[in-house]
Amino acid sequence: MPSLKDVKMKIVGVGKTKQITKAMNMVASAKLRGAQARIEAFRPYAAKYHDVLAELSTKVEGNAHPLLSEHEEKKTCGVILITSDRGLCGSFNGNIIATALKLAKQKESEGMTVKFSCVGRKGRDAVRQAGYEIVSAFADRMGSIDFSLASTVAQELIRGYETLDFDEVWLIYGEFVSMAQQPPKSLCLLPLKTPEADEQAAPAETGPHCEYIYEPKEEQLLAELLPRYVNVQVYRGLLDTSASEHAARMAAMDNATRNCNELINSLTLLYNKTRQASITSELIDIVGGAEALNG
Amino acid sequence: MSTLQLSVVTPDKTVVSEAVEMCICPGVAGEFGVLPNHVSILSALKIGDLRYRVNGKDEHVFISGGFADMNNNVLSVLAESAEKAADIDEARAKAAKERAEKRLAEKSETVDEVRAQAALQRAVVRLQLARS
Numbered sequence: 326m327p328s329l330k331d332v333k334m335k336i337v338g339v340g341k342t343k344q345i346t347k348a349m350n351m352v353a354s355a356k357l358r359g360a361q362a363r364i365e366a367f368r369p370y371a372a373k374y375h376d377v378l379a380e381l382s383t384k385v386e387g388n389a390h391p392l393l394s395e396h397e398e399k400k401t402c403g404v405i406l407i408t409s410d411r412g413l414c415g416s417f418n419g420n421i422i423a424t425a426l427k428l429a430k431q432k433e434s435e436g437m438t439v440k441f442s443c444v445g446r447k448g449r450d451a452v453r454q455a456g457y458e459i460v461s462a463f464a465d466r467m468g469s470i471d472f473s474l475a476s477t478v479a480q481e482l483i484r485g486y487e488t489l490d491f492d493e494v495w496l497i498y499g500e501f502v503s504m505a506q507q508p509p510k511s512l513c514l515l516p517l518k519t520p521e522a523d524e525q526a527a528p529a530e531t532g533p534h535c536e537y538i539y540e541p542k543e544e545q546l547l548a549e550l551l552p553r554y555v556n557v558q559v560y561r562g563l564l565d566t567s568a569s570e571h572a573a574r575m576a577a578m579d580n581a582t583r584n585c586n587e588l589i590n591s592l593t594l595l596y597n598k599t600r601q602a603s604i605t606s607e608l609i610d611i612v613g614g615a616e617a618l619n620g
Numbered sequence: 621m622s623t624l625q626l627s628v629v630t631p632d633k634t635v636v637s638e639a640v641e642m643c644i645c646p647g648v649a650g651e652f653g654v655l656p657n658h659v660s661i662l663s664a665l666k667i668g669d670l671r672y673r674v675n676g677k678d679e680h681v682f683i684s685g686g687f688a689d690m691n692n693n694v695l696s697v698l699a700e701s702a703e704k705a706a707d708i709d710e711a712r713a714k715a716a717k718e719r720a721e722k723r724l725a726e727k728s729e730t731v732d733e734v735r736a737q738a739a740l741q742r743a744v745v746r747l748q749l750a751r752s
């Protein structure tokens with residue numbers, strides 16, 4: 326039977342943990358709001374980019390650009406892995422890393438060497454432990470993501486793809502589906518697949534779109550647009566991962582706070598029981614003593 | 621007066637979204653003007669000044685390159701960064717200009733000349749716009 330003092334101390338300790346988890350929950354929810362606003366702000370840009378590229382890609386040949394054509398001999402696979410910098414967000418990072426390592430295994434079994442480029446400390450540490458080569462790592466940047474980070478990450482791999490150092494490039498990140506769902510998503514970045522136009526929306530309104538003027542020529546324009554499209558996709562991965570991280574942390578901290586409450590309840594019960602037991606035994610002592618005096 | 625819908629968007633926000641009377645874009649092959657009901661055009665843009673006219677008044681927007689798509693009387697300009705002239709941070713542009721000039725002066729192996737040139741040009745155009 327634990328002493329009264331031990332139980333009391335434990336209740337206080339759990340109460341302090343609860344304060345921390347509750348605070349972290351609130352911080353995460355505030356940050357999540359910011360991250361969601363950025364996704365909203367990015368949407369018009371991404372949507373327009375998608376439309377323009379879809380329109381343009383109907384005008385040119387399938388492999389008019391090095392980023393579109395598939396390499397015949399596949400030796401090296403580059404993986405961009407986006408995770409969070411900090412833990413305490415449930416199985417969020419674990420899931421993304423597991424997906425990445427599975428992909429790496431699969432590519433290795435196809436005879437390719439896998440090299441990683443990591444954004445986020447958690448992913449970098451895990452990849453290092455698994456023994457894969459890390460081409461570049463960006464830790465402690467998830468708090469301040471911007472478009473230039475996305476282009477730095479993407480540019481390196483695009484250059485690698487063009488010089489045949491990479492034969493395939495994948496992007497793995499935590500997709501933000503909803504508050505409750507942040508599944509890991511893997512996406513083949515290069516060779517680039519041009520986006521398909523939305524079949525229903527396009528033909529009705531635009532009328533004859535044969536008379537588009539392109540400046541400069543289609544192929545040159547494509548050469549300008551395609552590398553940036555990769556940046557756009559990486560940026561989207563960064564934004565999504567950051568929102569997902571905060572949502573996952575919110576859920577994890579909510580759970581932790583609830584568990585703390587449960588623990589406090591059961592400890593309080595134990596505390597009261599212990600207190601009653603000690604009072605009872607004291608009473609028995611007193612009554613016993615009184616009986617002995619009387620007798 | 622007929623108008624066209626102009627929207628200037630960057631990855632971080634929508635900078636301009638309004639009906640304008642005309643717009644002049646800094647295309648890679650030279651400046652070009654867009655009036656309402658212009659034929660569909662897709663053009664790459666260089667670093668420069670995008671002008672548009674609302675109610676007879678000219679407005680200026682800084683564009684760090686990107687492209688413009690005119691379709692259905694809607695002109696969408698996509699740029700990696702864009703600011704209205706009034707929002708340009710002059711002190712920051714000045715600092716960026718000095719930094720770029722210093723880089724170019726160094727001429728060492730580690731300096732990426734193309735990038736430094738682009739940074740310098742961005743800073744110069746920003747300063748011009750901020751002062752006009």
